[in-house]
Amino acid sequence: MPRFPITGRRQLRLVSNQELYTLSFQAYNQFLQQNQVVNNSAQAATVKQVGSRLQAAIETYMRQKGLSEQLSGYRWEFNVVENQQVNAFCMPGGKVVVYTGILPVTQSETGLAVVMGHEIAHAIAEHGNERTSQGLLANGLLQAGSIVVDSNPSLARQIALQAAGVGTQLGMLAYGRKQESEADEIGLIMMAMAGYNPEESINFWQRMAAQNKGQEPPEFLSTHPSNQTRINDLKRLIPKTMQYYKGGKGGGSAAGAAGSRGK
Numbered sequence: 374m375p376r377f378p379i380t381g382r383r384q385l386r387l388v389s390n391q392e393l394y395t396l397s398f399q400a401y402n403q404f405l406q407q408n409q410v411v412n413n414s415a416q417a418a419t420v421k422q423v424g425s426r427l428q429a430a431i432e433t434y435m436r437q438k439g440l441s442e443q444l445s446g447y448r449w450e451f452n453v454v455e456n457q458q459v460n461a462f463c464m465p466g467g468k469v470v471v472y473t474g475i476l477p478v479t480q481s482e483t484g485l486a487v488v489m490g491h492e493i494a495h496a497i498a499e500h501g502n503e504r505t506s507q508g509l510l511a512n513g514l515l516q517a518g519s520i521v522v523d524s525n526p527s528l529a530r531q532i533a534l535q536a537a538g539v540g541t542q543l544g545m546l547a548y549g550r551k552q553e554s555e556a557d558e559i560g561l562i563m564m565a566m567a568g569y570n571p572e573e574s575i576n577f578w579q580r581m582a583a584q585n586k587g588q589e590p591p592e593f594l595s596t597h598p599s600n601q602t603r604i605n606d607l608k609r610l611i612p613k614t615m616q617y618y619k620g621g622k623g624g625g626s627a628a629g630a631a632g633s634r635g636k
C-alpha cells in the first residue's frame with residue numbers, strides 16, 4: 374500500500390496548504406478565464422461524471438484510513454478546455470483540467486479515469502507542493518513562510534500552474550520517476566474504487582506511447598514519460614489494485630485492503 378499522502382520522503386514545505394490552495398484557486402480561475410472552457414457538451418459532462426466518481430472514491434478511501442482531514446481544504450472542480458495539447462492536470466486543492474487534445478487518446482470514460490486518477494493522485498500525494506515552494510522562493514515571492522503575492526501576483530499564479538504541469542517555460546522540472554510511479558499506483562486504486570477497470574490503463578498508456586511517434590512529443594508526454602518500463606510497472610501493480618475493483622461503476626471500497634493496512 375502506498376502511504377499517501379505521506380510519501381515518506383522529506384519534502385521542502387515552506388508554505389501552509391491553506392496558502393497554497395488560495396494561490397492555486399486564483400491561478401485556476403485565471404486559467405479558466407484565459408482559456409476556452411467547454412460547457413454543455415457530452416465530453417464536458419463525461420469529465421464531470423468521471424471526476425465526481427473519483428472524488429467519491431478518494432473521499433471514501435481517505436475516510437477509511439482516517440485521513441479525511443487531508444482533504445478538508447479541497448474544493449473539487451472538473452473542467453474541459455479547448456486546447457489541442459495532449460494534457461491534463463490537477464492543482465493542489467482538487468482543481469482539475471482536461472484538454473480536448475487528450476480526449477482522442479482517452480477514448481472512453483475509463484480512459485479518462487486513468488488520466489484524471491493519475492493527475493489527482495499527484496495532487497493528493499502533494500507532489501507539486503515542493504515545486505511550488507521552490508519556485509516561489511527562487512522568485513522572491515516567499516517571505517517568512519508566507520506567499521507575497523502582492524509583489525507579482527501573475528508570476529505567483531504562473532508558478533502554481535507550472536508546478537501542476539501547465540507549460541514548461543520556467544524550466545520547472547518534471548515529476549520524478551518515484552512520483553510518477555506513486556501517482557500511477559494511487560491512480561489505479563482510485564479508478565478501481567470508482568468502478569473503472571484498472572487493466573484498461575495499459576491500453577491507455579500504449580495509445581499515449583503511439584502518440585509519441587511524431588517529431589515533437591506532446592506536452593503530457595514530456596512530463597509523463599510513457600515507455601515500456603512504465604507499462605511493465607503497471608502490469609506489476611494491477612493485480613494489487615484489482616482487489617479494489619468490484620466491477621460496475623460506483624462500487625468498490627478500501628475495505629478489501631484492510632488486511633494489508635500498515636503504518
Ligand SMILES: [Zn+2]
Pocket residue numbers: 491495548552553556596597
Ligand atoms: Zn504524472
